[in-house]
Amino acid sequence: MMTTATTSKLFTQVQSLFQASGGFASIRQQAVESLENQGFPVAKAEEYKFTNLSKKLENGLTNASFAEPFSIDQATVDAHIFADFDGDVLVFTNGSWNKELSKVTQDYSVEVISEDGLLGAISKPGKDAFADLNTAAFQEAIKISVAKGKVIEKPVLLIHFNQANEGQIVMPRLLVQVDEIAQVTLLEYAVCLDEEVYFSNALTEVKVAAGSYVKFFRLQNQSSKAILMDTMETDIHRDAVFTSVKISLAADMIRNNLTLNLLDSGCEGNMYGLYLLNGKTHVDNHTNVDHTMPHAVSNELYKGILTDSSRGVFNGKIFVRQDAQKTNAFQQNNNILLSENAIINTKPQLEIWADDVKCSHGCTTGQLDEEALFYLQARGLDKTQAKGMLLYAFAGEVLEFISDEPFKAHITNLVMERLGTQF
Known part of the structure; x- marks a missing residue:
């Protein structure tokens, strides 16, 4: 169930942010129309049943506006890079790429996208209201490209510095395109430079072409007032392997949407997650794996440790289409509760239309042995x-x-x- 957009307080709050131009008129219009027709999810919406993100934002975004890029020096960047890191660095401030402070030494490209047609091919408008909000309102889109046959030996770190006034929105938008038989490892985390309430609504599209290997390791460890929405959708092609690891440690409320589209034979998608929650932190991991063709593999393991009055949500869906014979899919969610007030809602799901598959799923919730x-x-x-x-x-x-x-x-x-x- 969705609220009517024209009567939605949240819709009214963010409507002024919608972009009418910028070279993305077509996809922005689709996103705005979707928001106008469906609105933002309310408490009874099945996909947001345990995570009332709309209500949280209505209370936190009393004067919604964009958080603008800001100046930062090299010393601040260096101070927030972890020990022994050896690789390239892409620096962002409030969602905008800072080319001057970034270090690109290996054989791949980074650019600000200005042409229509590149975005939205993987994460299409109409799937999720907050992804639509990003598409309708993002200020800058960045594309990372790895050409055919290129092996990027050292990792590429994406570090986001956020400094927002209370109620502001950061809208990161990223497209990662890895061509045939290429390899790259991406690392990502954000740094809060103040303690104000703000909303980060990120959308990442990843194309993993035939025979490529892509690893994406991400850390969420932000201020206790940060409200985070993180959407990633990937297309994985023949004989390619994509691996995601998401570690969620701190924020106020976090919603992670991760979708793997396994589009050809021989491809593999891996999804791993860990959430350690205390205080009143709320983390919701929603995952989707879509097996469309035969002889593909997916592995998923999410684990949570919760204490105090924290709350965790795990909702994992595996779809096996009729043509996806010989699919091998594994899904598991395990949780440990360390206090009587901690809550976990977990729902692993399988939908199988093929008859020659090997699929398993399960969940456990308990205390220490x-x-x-x-x-x-x-x-x-x-x-x-x-x-x-x-x-x-x-x-x-x-x-x-x-x-x-x-x-x-x-x-x-x-x-x-x-x-x-x-x-």
Whole structure:
């Protein structure tokens, strides 16, 4: 169920941000029409049943406006790059690319898109209201291109610096196009330079052409007042492999939409996630895997540790179309609750129209194993150390999918700090 857009407070708040030109008139018009027809989701909308993002924004965006690009110096950038990083850096301020502070040394291209027809081919208007909002209102779209046969040896870090007045919106828009038999690893995180309430509504489209390998590792560790909407949709072609790892540690409310379209035989899509939630943090992971052709593989593992009055949501859908024979699809969601007030809503789903497939899904929710806790304490660890070791072992399974060692070490330190472990 959607609210009527013309009576929606949120629609009225953001309507002035819609762009009428800028070289993207056609796709913007489609997005605006979708918003006008469907509006933003209300509390009873099935896809946002446990995450009333519209209400949160109505309260937080009393005077919605764009957060403008701002000046930043090299010292500030360097201070927020994790230890031992060795690669290229793309710097963004409030969603706009800062070319002067970015470092591009390898054989790929970065550009601001000005022509129509490139955006929206993967993430089409009409699928989600907040993706439509991005399409209707983004200020600048960036394209990262890796040409056929190019292997980008070192990772590319996308670091977003956000500095917004209360109620402002950051609207990042990114297109990643990796041509045939190419390889690249992308890392991404954002840095809040103040503690104001703001809304980041990001949309990323990724094309993984035949025979290519793309890894995208992302960290969400922002201020307790940040409201985040992050949408990523990928097209994966013949014999290509795409791997996503998303680590969610801090913000006020986070909604992650991730869609993998497996469009040809022999392709593989991997989705891994970890969320460590405390206070009143709310994180909602919605994933979709669409198997359309035979002999494709998908793997999905999301894990959560929740304490205090935090809330987690996991809704994972796997579609296996009639032509997608010999599909191999795996999905699992596991959660540990450390307090009586923490809440998890989990819903793994399979929809299968083919008859020769291997698919499995499941979820678990529980507390720490008391026998394992007692065993570790009996061998000299105090209760805090034993608890931390068990929690880290639980979380570490997801961290192992991060192949960039310095980034993995950085995130591991954050996770250990959160879990209170010292070993």
